Amino acid sequence: MLSWLPARVVALRAKVFEKVNGDNAITFPNEVIGPDRFQELYSHPAANGRSKGAGLSDLFWYWLSPGPEVHQEHLEAGPRYDDVARATRTFLSGSTEELSAAATRCTAKVLDEVLTGRVTEVRLRDLMMPVWAEYFYEMVFGEPCPRYARDLIVDHADDVVSALKCTGLRHPARRARLTRYLRVRLADVRHPLPRTLSETEQVHYLQGTYFNTAVVQMSEAMAHLLLALAQHPEVARRIDDDRYCAHVLDETFRLYPLFGIAHRITTADIALDDETSFPAGSVLCFSYPAYHATGYANPDVFDPGRWESTAARHEHHIPFGVAANRPCPAWRLAPLAMRTSAREVLRRVTLHSSVSHTRSLPSRGPCLLVREGPVPRRRLAFLRVRDRWEDVWRSVVQLVLGTAMVLHAHHLRPAGRYFDTHDTQGCPVRH
Numbered sequence: 001m002l003s004w005l006p007a008r009v010v011a012l013r014a015k016v017f018e019k020v021n022g023d024n025a026i027t028f029p030n031e032v033i034g035p036d037r038f039q040e041l042y043s044h045p046a047a048n049g050r051s052k053g054a055g056l057s058d059l060f061w062y063w064l065s066p067g068p069e070v071h072q073e074h075l076e077a078g079p080r081y082d083d084v085a086r087a088t089r090t091f092l093s094g095s096t097e098e099l100s101a102a103a104t105r106c107t108a109k110v111l112d113e114v115l116t117g118r119v120t121e122v123r124l125r126d127l128m129m130p131v132w133a134e135y136f137y138e139m140v141f142g143e144p145c146p147r148y149a150r151d152l153i154v155d156h157a158d159d160v161v162s163a164l165k166c167t168g169l170r171h172p173a174r175r176a177r178l179t180r181y182l183r184v185r186l187a188d189v190r191h192p193l194p195r196t197l198s199e200t201e202q203v204h205y206l207q208g209t210y211f212n213t214a215v216v217q218m219s220e221a222m223a224h225l226l227l228a229l230a231q232h233p234e235v236a237r238r239i240d241d242d243r244y245c246a247h248v249l250d251e252t253f254r255l256y257p258l259f260g261i262a263h264r265i266t267t268a269d270i271a272l273d274d275e276t277s278f279p280a281g282s283v284l285c286f287s288y289p290a291y292h293a294t295g296y297a298n299p300d301v302f303d304p305g306r307w308e309s310t311a312a313r314h315e316h317h318i319p320f321g322v323a324a325n326r327p328c329p330a331w332r333l334a335p336l337a338m339r340t341s342a343r344e345v346l347r348r349v350t351l352h353s354s355v356s357h358t359r360s361l362p363s364r365g366p367c368l369l370v371r372e373g374p375v376p377r378r379r380l381a382f383l384r385v386r387d388r389w390e391d392v393w394r395s396v397v398q399l400v401l402g403t404a405m406v407l408h409a410h411h412l413r414p415a416g417r418y419f420d421t422h423d424t425q426g427c428p429v430r431h
Contacts, residue, residue: 025055025282025284026284026285027290028286028287028291029287034294035316038286039322040272041270041284042264042284042324043322043325044270044325046266046268046269047270047284048077049267050073050076050264051074053283054263054265054283054415058415058416059405061415062409063163063409066175066208067203067204068415070197071213072205072209072329073213074415077424078425079196080197083194084194085329087192087193089329090191091191092333094139099333100339100340102139102337103338103340104341104344106131106132106138107341111344111348115349115369117371118370119368119369120349120368120369120371121383122369123364123367124364124366124367125219125222125223125364128222128223128226129154129157129158129215130150131219132214132215132219133150133157135218135337136210136215137149137211140206149181152181153215155174155177155178156174156178156212157212157215157216159171159174159175160212165362165398166398166402167398179203179204182203182211183203189206217258217334221253224256224357224365225249225338225342226351227353227367229351230367231354236350239342239343239346245339246307247306247308249338251304254292254317256357256361257288257289258319259288261285261287261288262288263283263284264325265282266278266281266282288318291318292318294316320334348369349371351370352367352375353366353368354381354384354387355383363391363394366387
């Protein structure tokens with residue numbers, strides 16, 4: 001059934017995106033900088049440029065609009081980044097009990113709405129997006145999330161991630177509805193917003209940090225975790241063991257890292273040794289999947305047991321980045337919230353899925369939630385057949401839409417045009 005086509009299309013898509021980087025982009029690990037020196041280069045003080053000077057930035061800014069210029073992951077180093085990062089840490093702080101209880105509460109609320117029969121078919125990413133929309137709304141505003149606001153957040157986050165995965169085009173008007181809502185609510189947030197940002201930039205900061213990145217990444221992470229549990233019931237049965245659950249999360253993050261490529265632009269020459277150097281302006285692309293696949297026996301196998309004899313900090317395992325170069329601010333919150341959310345799901349249902357599980361997960365994770373009784377084998381068989389067929393036509397859609405968005409982003413040059421008129425701290429420049 002044209003099973004060869006998706007792999008061919010993925011390879012072709014990779015070549016299209018390689019062209020975006022230009023000739024000065026280098027992907028690691030490679031023959032020169034292997035996995036043993038991957039983190040050394042990633043942590044180098046001069047590997048700290050984020051957006052200015054990379055062709056790939058135009059594409060990411062295009063996908064993440066509005067407000068990519070104040071997105072924490074894309075701000076250049078300096079006082080503005082420090083101010084934004086400080087505000088984010090404040091919003092994401094809280095006791096273990098508070099963070100866990102909120103995840104349980106928000107998960108239970110959504111499940112109460114979704115579970116209407118003995119067997120419920122869902123796409124796991126779609127199931128989890130309302131959960132994290134509720135969760136981060138509470139974190140930002142300190143009150144329960146109204147359904148109207150939740151729908152705005154979910155529509156926005158789904159539009160962003162669909163564009164990122166090239167399964168759909170971006171819809172600026174859909175995103176603008178959330179922008180207008182947040183502008184009205186700006187004075188209601190729980191903590192002070194970054195003072196170095198204008199009012200419009202503060203709105204975009206809220207939208208991009210909490211209702212784009214946070215909702216999308218947590219929904220993706222939970223989709224991977226729940227799909228892995230659905231396909232490994234022996235693992236799901238042990239999820240209440242805190243130590244084992246930590247191993248499950250480590251293995252999920254290892255095999256299905258949320259970041260594909262993290263790119264950095266060198267702001268000065270980097271000389272690692274007498275034979276290995278990179279001039280200023282080089283685009284360094286750090287491949288998380290490639291790095292996470294090195295140093296392990298049977299790296300393509302989901303095996304939480306591998307962590308019983310080692311610790312993640314000793315292995316090729318950086319799901320939240322490296323401490324010296326912009327680690328994810330949710331490195332503490334995410335495992336806590338995911339653990340309690342998964343347990344709330346498994347308290348109510350058993351999970352069953354027969355679909356393929358890939359890192360990019362463009363299928364959004366089809367799965368059956370069974371409240372009681374036998375597993376519907378025929379429906380599982382249908383899921384498998386439908387998933388194979390969808391994989392064929394979806395790969396073609398991704399190629400076509402991805403190419404169209406690459407060309408559109410190249411034409412618009414959102415990052416390039418911004419830095420034509422602003423310095424790295426967002427101040428207008430005169431020519």
